[in-house]
Structures are given as C-alpha cells and as structure tokens.
Amino acid sequence: MTVIENPSVSIKNLDLNFGAVKVLKDLNLDIAHGEFIVLLGASGCGKSTLLNCIAGLLEVSGGQIHIGGNNVTWAEPSERGIGMVFQSYALYPQMTVRGNLTFGLKNAKVPKAEIEKRVARAAEILQMEELLDRKPGALSGGQRQRVAIGRALVRDVDVFLFDEPLSNLDAKLRTDLRVELKQLHQQLKNTMIYVTHDQVEALTLADRIAIMKDGLIQQLASPKEIYNRPVNKYVADFIGSPAMNFFEGDVDSGVFTAGDLSIDLKGYEFTPAGQTGGPAWFGIRPEHVVVDGTGPVQLQVTAQIVEPMGSDTLVWTQVAGAPFRIRMDGTSTVQSGDVLNISFDPAHASMFDKATEERL
Amino acid sequence: MTQSHPQSIADAALSGPKGPKPKRRFSPANLFLYGTLIVMSLYYLLPLWVMVVTSLKDMAEVRMGNIFAPPVEITFQPWVKAWSEACTGINCDGLSRGFWNSVQILIPSVILSITVASVSGYGLSMWKFKGSEFFFNVLLLGAFIPYQIMLYPIVIILREMGLMGSLGGLVLVHMIFGMPINTLLFRNYFSSIPQELFKAARVDGAGFWAIFFKIMLPMSLPIFVVSMIIQVTGIWNDFLFGVVYTKPAIYPMTVQLNNIVNSVQGVKEYNVNMAATLLTGLVPLVIYFVSGKLFVRGIAAGAVKG
Numbered sequence A: 001m002t003v004i005e006n007p008s009v010s011i012k013n014l015d016l017n018f019g020a021v022k023v024l025k026d027l028n029l030d031i032a033h034g035e036f037i038v039l040l041g042a043s044g045c046g047k048s049t050l051l052n053c054i055a056g057l058l059e060v061s062g063g064q065i066h067i068g069g070n071n072v073t074w075a076e077p078s079e080r081g082i083g084m085v086f087q088s089y090a091l092y093p094q095m096t097v098r099g100n101l102t103f104g105l106k107n108a109k110v111p112k113a114e115i116e117k118r119v120a121r122a123a124e125i126l127q128m129e130e131l132l133d134r135k136p137g138a139l140s141g142g143q144r145q146r147v148a149i150g151r152a153l154v155r156d157v158d159v160f161l162f163d164e165p166l167s168n169l170d171a172k173l174r175t176d177l178r179v180e181l182k183q184l185h186q187q188l189k190n191t192m193i194y195v196t197h198d199q200v201e202a203l204t205l206a207d208r209i210a211i212m213k214d215g216l217i218q219q220l221a222s223p224k225e226i227y228n229r230p231v232n233k234y235v236a237d238f239i240g241s242p243a244m245n246f247f248e249g250d251v252d253s254g255v256f257t258a259g260d261l262s263i264d265l266k267g268y269e270f271t272p273a274g275q276t277g278g279p280a281w282f283g284i285r286p287e288h289v290v291v292d293g294t295g296p297v298q299l300q301v302t303a304q305i306v307e308p309m310g311s312d313t314l315v316w317t318q319v320a321g322a323p324f325r326i327r328m329d330g331t332s333t334v335q336s337g338d339v340l341n342i343s344f345d346p347a348h349a350s351m352f353d354k355a356t357e358e359r360l
Numbered sequence B: 001m002t003q004s005h006p007q008s009i010a011d012a013a014l015s016g017p018k019g020p021k022p023k024r025r026f027s028p029a030n031l032f033l034y035g036t037l038i039v040m041s042l043y044y045l046l047p048l049w050v051m052v053v054t055s056l057k058d059m060a061e062v063r064m065g066n067i068f069a070p071p072v073e074i075t076f077q078p079w080v081k082a083w084s085e086a087c088t089g090i091n092c093d094g095l096s097r098g099f100w101n102s103v104q105i106l107i108p109s110v111i112l113s114i115t116v117a118s119v120s121g122y123g124l125s126m127w128k129f130k131g132s133e134f135f136f137n138v139l140l141l142g143a144f145i146p147y148q149i150m151l152y153p154i155v156i157i158l159r160e161m162g163l164m165g166s167l168g169g170l171v172l173v174h175m176i177f178g179m180p181i182n183t184l185l186f187r188n189y190f191s192s193i194p195q196e197l198f199k200a201a202r203v204d205g206a207g208f209w210a211i212f213f214k215i216m217l218p219m220s221l222p223i224f225v226v227s228m229i230i231q232v233t234g235i236w237n238d239f240l241f242g243v244v245y246t247k248p249a250i251y252p253m254t255v256q257l258n259n260i261v262n263s264v265q266g267v268k269e270y271n272v273n274m275a276a277t278l279l280t281g282l283v284p285l286v287i288y289f290v291s292g293k294l295f296v297r298g299i300a301a302g303a304v305k306g
Helices: A047-055 A097-107 A112-125 A141-153 A171-188 A199-205 A223-228 A233-238 B004-013 B028-055 B059-063 B077-084 B096-126 B132-144 B147-161 B167-191 B195-203 B208-219 B221-237 B240-245 B253-261 B270-302
Strands: A009-018 A021-031 A036-040 A062-067 A082-085 A159-163 A191-196 A208-213 A216-221 A245-252 A255-258 A261-264 A278-284 A297-302 A305-308 A312-319 A322-329 A339-344 A350-353
Touching (some): A009 A047, A021 A047, A036 A047, A036 A199, A047 A082, A047 A159, A047 A191, A047 B195, A082 A141, A082 B195, A112 A141, A171 A199, A191 A199, A216 A233, A233 A350, A261 A297, B096 B132, B096 B167, B096 B208, B096 B221, B096 B270, B132 B167, B147 B167, B147 B240
Parallel strands (some): A036 A208, A082 A159
Antiparallel strands (some): A009 A021, A009 A062, A208 A216, A245 A255, A245 A278, A278 A350, A297 A339, A305 A312
C-alpha cells in the first residue's frame, strides 16, 4: 500500500466498542488532501460509526484521530475542522435556509460581514440564492439536501463528511445530485469522506473506496482496482450488479476443474503469495461473458430466465451446478430455453481460496 | 361536446354499480352510534345543568325541589356570595381568598415543574450518560408510589427546611410530584426528534443549552402545552397536599370550597354551594377550552417532515 505523506485525515489503531460489541477493530486509514474517499459496506459494517468517530459524535474506545495534522481525538465536533451532511438532511425546521446556514457561524462568533460573504458564496455555488428566506418545510428533497451541503460549505473547512446523503432521494434526483457532488469536489478540492451502501455512488464518486465488513476495512483501493482485482470473495461478491458468477472446484497446475468443467487459467495473474493448488472459487463477472465470442474458454449453456432491463438483458443459466448470469445487449432476442454458446477470458476472472476466501 | 359523446355511450354500456357508493344517513349503525353518543352526553351534561340552574335560583325557589327546572327568576346573588361573602370559620371573604392562594401556588409550581421536567427529559434523551437509563427508571418508579406513603416523610422534610405551612413548601412538593410523569413526557417527545438534528447542531458548535433553547424548544410547543394542561389541572385540583402542607390563611381554593360546602352550621345554601363549585372548576375548564385550540395549532406548527 502506498504511504500518504502528510495526510488530511489519519486514523490510527481506532477501536470502538458499544458495551461488549466491538464495532471497529484496530482500524487504520490515511486520507490524502483533496481525496474523495468512500466508505462502502452493508448495513452494520461500521461505516457510519467510523464517520461519527471522525466527526467526534462518538467517543472512541481506543486509538487516535488526526485531522489536518492535529490530534483531535478529544476535540469537540465543532473544533475539528469538519462539515457534515446527514441522510435525513437534519435541517433545523424552525429556521430559514439562511438561519440554517449561519447557525454554526453565529455559534463560532464569526463577524457579520464574513458570515454574509460565506452565505453568498455557498448560495452561489449551490445555486440556491432564491431559497435563502424559505423554511426547510417549503423545500423539495433535493433542495433540502443542497441546503445541508451548504451548511457544511459555509463552515469553510478542509474535510467534508457525508453520511449517506443521497439515500433519501428518488432515483433520478440521486443521479443528478451525484454528478453535482462530483462537480463540487472538483471545484472545491476538499477532502471528502462519504459513507454509502450504494456501490454505484461509490464507484462513480470515489478516488479510493474502502470496503468495510464487521468493523474492518477489507480493501482500500481505486474503484477500478476494486472492481477488477477484488482481494477477497466478499469484496468480489459485494461489488458489481448483477453480482459475480462463482463456482467452486480445484486448482491444479494452472487448470481449474469443477466436475466435468475444466478451465485453463492461461492469462490469469496469480497474486505472488497465492499460487498454490487446492480447493478454490472461480469468479467471472456477467459482463465479461460474451455470447458467440472467441474467448479462450468456450461453453454451451441453456437460458433459463431472461430479464430485460432496458439497456441490458440479464440471462440466467447454469454452469457446473451453480447459477450463472450473463449480461447481454438490451436488443438481444434471447428467450428462455435457447441454447447459447458463451465464452470468456480467464484474464478477467478472479480466483479465491476456498477456505480463506482470499484472492489467489 | 363531440368529446362527451363517446363518453356517454361508454357510460350507458356500464351496467350495475358505478361511481361513488351512495351513503345511507339512517343506517342501523349510524342510529346506534349517534344514539349512544347523545345518551352519554346527556348523562354527563345533566349534573352540570342542575348545578348551573340551581346556582341561579334563590333559596325559596331551591326549596320547591324542581331541581331540573330552569330558574323562574334569575339571580346572581349566590355567585356574589360564594365569591366574596361565604364564611369558612372566622373568615367571611368567600372563595376569592382561596382563588388568589391557588393562583399563587399554581403559577410558580407549573413554571418550575415544566422547566425542570423539560430540561431533564432533554438531558435523558439527547445526552445519554452511563446510568441514564437507570436514573430514568428510578424517576419513573416515583410515579407509581402512592402519595399517602410519602405524606408524613415530606412533613418532616418540610419542617426541617423551615417550609412547613408555607406557599414555598407546597410549590416544592408540586414540583417534585410533577417530575416523573412530565419528565417521561418530555423524554419521549425529544426521543422522537431525529438524532441527526442533534448531531448537526453539535457539529455546528452548539452546546447543551444552545441546542435546548435554539433547536429543541422551538420544536416542542405541543409537548409544552400537553405538559401545561396536565400540571395546571393537577395542581389546581389538588386537595390532599393543599390541606396537609399549608395553613388556613393560605389554603388553596379546593380546600376552601370543601370548608364552605361542608360547614355544618346554619342553613345549607345549595345555590351558593353550586356557584362555589362552578367557580372552582372554572380554571381547568378555561384551560381546556383555550389550550385545546393552541394544542392543535402547536401540532400543526411542529409538523415539518424532514
């Protein structure tokens, strides 16, 4: 792993327990200045807990948190140089948008002229000048989330924390705001830490993704790396929709066998440590399977269920006794019962040890 | 018109039930429902009717015995007498003395108990500390202990504090006994406010009191009204604490009412007794009427869906 010099946010040996439950275990994470990092995982993996620890809303059980080079482990949330955006927007309902934006600044006793300037700037960046005198109740969901982002913006901080900010919005708005967020990051160049369970958000927004499970970071890498070279079966299964196809079998001297299926693994890059034989999982993404293609591995399958999804068509088949999904073009005319000739390249595959589920 | 033509053909083609289902005004269910409601309201309104008409009759008319009949000649003399002339013991200045005593007890008791309960409810819901749940449960337990058990210990405590027989002592007692139920009310209300709002305020640098006054209070008018109704009616109607912890000069209105109505000397003046009782009940009644409206408005004002 690359070492980050002078990180913006640095988490060192962080532990967090709720009573006897260990939610975060000896967690280490360095985030560079201006980096957009996404904490991704299923519910209960500790991603929101980690964000709350960084914000100072939860007291840590062990370890340190550094923001901007200062040890802020014991600091109040307002003293940490962070702004935070919440899933439910958490706007103060009885204050106008302007009141919401200025509440923190007034608490910090920022001079009036400075407050005016910052509110004007935030309103301009987020295009909400005409909303300033309305109350949150009179705003739509997208506008509310924009105000919530504005509230973080006026704080003039280096680090933004987002706790599933788009999850309460409908699908179309979510896509729009996602693009706006990315634009905002390119414009402001702040460090952003973003929690989500939505892998599309993670893949589209992140410079690096940290995939979490059971309070541990499973993999911390760029979206491309995570998608193409997942370090273990959990990550491989979690990322990608429809999910990766798996079948179990054995690896022996570069050949994978599962029942009467045998795949020559020529082209597959084994990790330096894992080039051993034995029981293993073979994984290939549905989009890497080509119908009537010329890949090195050729199979014949029967389409069982066909799910047209507009841009794509998802075809469910069986290979080596396990369900096998193929992603085809949206214009495909495959019907259930059709026999398909499929092919793929083992270079695109991911192999995992059967016992440890680590990448081979 | 040309457009409505195919429509009417389509309408004509539909046979059987269509459109809104017709409603029957005098269905058996409706008759039963409204019949029951009318009978029940008569049952509850009848005593009030008897009280009002009796209080407006003079004693000669009361003695004729037609308790349901409206007064032949309306007189407000019983009301005047109940308010300013009726005797309890050696004092003959009517209920007015008790009324002002009750006001003096009520106002500080309500303000203090709601203040203490709202702050404790806020603390217990938003600033959970180690043992806060235990603390809350102990407080709740207080709501289930019968008052009678604590009567005498409190007499001793007040005596030691030098507050026995004073207004201050009674206010203190009302404040303490109002705490469990009102703290519960406030805690539950504040617990229903999203935690994220509280977190956002903390990131914005607001402390315990700033969050309470600037974020939570403006959102909690409905619960303050509810708590106020409970406290005003409870404290105004209190008899037990008033009679035990005060002395005759500062008896609350309820105690004085009892003394007027139950006095055994002379003629029973039913019309004065009725007027005195109505006067005493007036305050809670007014509170219900006034705050009922406020209550609805408070709920509507707080209804901002996040």
